Amino acid sequence: MSDYLVRGMSMDGFVKAVAIDSTQTVRRGASIHKTTPNATAAFGRALTAASMMGNMQKVDNGSMTLQIKGGGPIGSIVCVSDPVGNVRGYVYEPNVPLVEKYPGKLDVGATVGTDGTLTVIRDLQMKEPYVGSVELVSGEIGDDVTAYFAQSEQTPTACALGVLVDRDCSVKVAGGYLLQLLPGAPEETIDKLEQGIQRAGAVTAMLEQGLTPEDILGQVCGDLGIVFMEKTEISYKCYCSRERVSGALISLGKKELTEIMEEGKTFPVECQFCDTVYEYTPEDIRTLIEKA
Secondary structure (H helix, E strand, C coil), X not given: CCCEEEEEXXXXXXXXXXXXXXXXXXXXXXXXXXXXXXXXXXXXXHHHHHHHHHHCCCCCCCEEEEEEECCCCCCEEEEXXXXXXXXXXXXXXXXXXXXXXXXXXXXXXXXXXCCCEEEEEEECCCCCCEEEEEECCCCCCHHHHHHHHHHHCCCCEEEEEEEEECCCCCEEEEEEEEEEECCCCCHHHHHHHHHHHXXXXXXXXXXXXXXCHHHHHHHHHHHHCEEEEEEEXXXXXXXXXXXXXXXXXXXXXXXXXXXXXXXXXXXXXXXXXXXXXXXXXXXXXXXXXXXX
């Protein structure tokens, strides 16, 4: 079954909600970058958050970039989402040592670190992109996304993310939800939402039980009720192409391209977001030099 996200609104109109099953997407990302369990969990949470946040933009041809630099062993995490929620990304260090909070529970916070920032870059197809950055709270990513919305966009938000890595190091389930209070939300709404979140429990537990994104929003919204407005299929999707890679090579300039050509070997270029390799023969490089 394909990954998808659903968007909805509480029946009183004061809570915007989105939930996602990103299991296949996270599996694909982990497979491409050959991540170890801790890196898989951190990268998967970031991909899941980026997909939901990108889908929120609703700007044709726009994009949303999520950058996390926490000083932990994973280094930097970068995820890019299109307006649909299709997402791609990479991690600086995919081979992170196993660190657990307790047996069976991966320590994502220790993997990411807390000495750094979470940065969101929104390309809204305007003259300049919007850039917002906040200091990391816990490195768990869900808490940090919550802090970002509260501090940078002044929007009360609850974000929960989960990636369950199986004993064979594969991704068993992955997903999350994001809830936002609209202006004027009464205390009664806030109380009911907090109670629903507490009752629902961990995202991975709900997904492991077979709950769908619709079920998850039903659980967390609880007594508030939920009206579903949109369902969208998403995936791990890279927009690289030979044309784009050629453009990047041309930007190196004639001198560097000539040095590459004179080596007389096929020059491979691997996309940092996916596992596609573009090969350029010396004759291909000569053609790029002529275009430079």
